[in-house]
Amino acid sequence: MSTDIYYFTGTGNSLFAARHLASRLDATLKPMAADAGTARIESEADAIGIVFPVYYGDLPVLVRKHLERWGDMKGKYVFAIATFGGAAGSSFQTMKGILEPKGVHLSATYGLHMPQNAFRKSWEDNDRLLDKAKGRLDRIADDARSGRTGINYPMFFMKPILILLHETFLPLYYKGLRKYSNASLGTDYDTLVHHSDKSYASMEVCNGCGICARVCPVDNIVLEEDRPVWLNRCENCLACYDWCPRSAIAGGISQKNYHYRNSRVVVADIFRQKSR
Ligand SMILES: Cc1cc2nc3c(=O)[nH]c(=O)nc-3n(C[C@H](O)[C@H](O)[C@H](O)COP(=O)(O)O)c2cc1C
Structure with missing residues (x-):
């Protein structure tokens, strides 16, 4: 098979x-x-x-x-x-x-x-x-x-039960996404998700290495003057936030100062996601 x-x-x-x-x-x-x-x-x-x-x-x-x-x-x-x-x-x-x-x-x-x-x-x-x-x-x-x-x-x-829970949490998800994307009531779900990168910013410790752009699965990040700029087609995957070697990205849905990456995967594996 x-x-x-x-x-x-x-x-x-x-x-x-x-x-x-x-x-x-x-x-x-x-x-x-x-x-x-x-x-x-x-x-x-x-x-x-x-x-x-x-x-x-x-x-x-x-x-x-x-x-x-x-x-x-x-x-x-x-x-x-x-x-x-x-x-x-x-x-x-x-x-x-x-x-x-x-x-x-x-x-x-x-x-x-x-x-x-x-x-x-x-x-x-x-x-x-x-x-x-x-x-x-x-x-x-x-x-x-x-x-x-x-x-x-x-x-x-x-x-x-799970569907009921999901329905219960949905208004909260929407509220959070509206906050991150700075969008008005009634904005559709996909737009809210894609625009939630408006909450992201790079901090002083960013050295412009560009790993955030390379790990982004949808090429949503470009570097301008050695700083990441998000292009509003975010998937919310947290790759830029969590794979940044200097934890230099703030914002998004992640708990403040909490960073996670799977310990059995390396950054090069994430780069490869964009190629066949
Ligand atoms: C934007 C976002 C939303 C999430 N929503 C849920 C959720 O509704 N329920 C849940 O159990 N986990 C949720 N999670 C956790 C992830 O599903 C989980 O950690 C997953 O294994 C991450 O997979 P990855 O490492 O392949 O990206 C969410 C994570 C993110 C980034």
Whole structure:
């Protein structure tokens, strides 16, 4: 069985998961960010995996738009893994809503508890979480190899609870995004996300190294006079904020002075996300 694994990452958790799976399944890793200019996404593989981080209880905008551009993937074994700090929210519902009208059946969905990249959870041990995740990914690989279907995270009885929680938090997410993007009431979700980089600024310690621009999966940063300038197509992935070697970026949704990057991933891995 040939397998393509599409992934999107900001701080490395989803890449860590996608890479581990790919090694177990002898699969090809495909960064979704590299498909920015592709109007129709096609794959020759028999099976497709999708690994992504949960943002605001849903799919990242880039992932949603990637799925919307899928061509004919009917008949393939498609499985999805949401990495998150707490819960998958509505992300699989959104995914099904896009894929099912295309005739693509989501064969299995999995939630993967990973370190929270946006705020500190002092009671969690990140290394232990990553080791535990590896075990779960091994089992997911076994499922994929045997073409096991019908595995659904969240379980059917949890779904309404998670969706209700998501609906409850949504106004708060919108409020935060409006603040960061300096936008008015009624601004649509995608614009709020893309413009939330208006809250970012580089601090005095910035030495103009340009790593922020290189890690940005959507080329949303240019350097002007050795300082980053954001172009309002932000995905909120925190890559610029968290991969800055001098922690010289302030603003955005991350808890103040909290920085996270997956300890098993290096910055060069993040650079590669933009190339096939
Ligand atoms: C903008 C943003 C929104 C997030 N929203 C959620 C959320 O709604 N629920 C959750 O459990 N984790 C949330 N997280 C945490 C990430 O989903 C989690 O840490 C993920 O594993 C990060 O993946 P990455 O390292 O591949 O970018 C959010 C993170 C960011 C940056």
